[in-house]
Amino acid sequence: MSYVMPEDFVTKMIDAGEAKVFMATRDTLIRAFMAGAILALAAAFAVTVTVQTGQAIVGALLFPVGFSLLYLLGFDLLTGVFTLVPLALIDKRKGVTVRGMLRNWGLVFTGNFAGALVVAVMMAVIFTYAFSVPPNEIGERIGSIGEGRTVGYADHGAAGMLTLFLRAVLCNWMVSTGVVAAMMSTSVSGKVIAMWMPILLFFYMGFEHSIVNMYLFPSGLMLGGDFSIGDYLVWNEIPTVLGNLVGGLAFVGLTLYATHARTAATRRPADAAPVAPAPAAAPREPETLSMS
Template identity: 30%
Template structure:
């Protein structure tokens, strides 16, 4: 942080080259986490994303447009970020930067992704069941408005099946568009040393993603279980083959190629 004492001004902005170094250092720390800790941090992560999304779906059920309600969603992401939890979609950008910088190995990258995704999935299924069980009294009462919106959203998320291979590729494309933005939450959090500044910089790309309706693999890990339990016309096969798998591929490409490779590459050549 540059301190201009004579002018009495403290500059809190961190240049991109220093951001890359900080992210590479974070990747090295993540590589040292034990398997149980990756699972626990991944497990605890997904429910906070779900909490933010549930607020959005409750607002939509009350008649508020998704483009407006979606701007509330980043509250969940900010919470999990400050709690030091692990979201795979962020690691899709940070771990490649660590690999390019030499702070981690390719094997450590794969290990982090695999266990974090596993923890995210377990946390998503658990939260989805707990939410459905609590709101329907174990299925004794019909799903409320919010659960109906979640079910409708899940049904819309598997309509790629109607377009065959092109639809499957479109799901990848929406995954790329999503995580090009979402993984910036991890990247842009390094652009300032101010707590308020970090919140604002993370909020911007995360809010845009949800308001635009792109596809996020970790969000879908709780949304589909909740929707299926709530009576959505979606099979487990449709969930995985026509959404979860292509969306995960797209999320990896969006974060790793566009942020973890191209953004990092240009700022290692041209120092700010």
């Protein structure tokens, strides 16, 4: 795979963040909607595989297919713009403002949620034959996921909230690493391989991804999960969004920017001998022209 050096792909990260700030509202919403829908389908696929095989690792191995597809199609996730867009602001790109950044985040959040919710309704209809029968085994699993990852945290109070927040931080550390990893290669195969590894890690470890949860929790409510919309917002979605912001920006965006876009001066060893200035060239004697 054609490898792109860090100083080059970090420039691409800043350029991408700048482009997203100035993208038209229509395009931002469409790309965010499709990203949320594709990731939701991937989550439904991973849960289905896990239930049918009884092996969580199989579902985790296959989940990154959705992330890879949406990235290659040029769609946007909130977790990605959390990492990329602030870099354009920090780099003082012309016309990039805090207001423009927040506008982008708001539009992407809205589009992601709409896409994930549409898929949640479709899959709930499929799992219940249009709500005419109880949910099948896969639907029951989705309901239990929503219950365990809302009231399950609430049962532990502040300790549960801290655990939820840290799982969200770690999630976007890995997801944003996947976004950046795709910029390390100029080939499709290289991009997919680089993305696959951190996405597999986050999903198998059960970290909290705000867009995946936009599918799992509304779907869980429709499929009989014993939790409320308030439980979902307070004990999952809001802390997860905040944790995703911290994880992607602090551990991926800012670290790469600081060390590759704003690299500090190179240090010399303390005992290194000073470099002597080059000796001045001796003046040349004027040439004597002889006439014959």
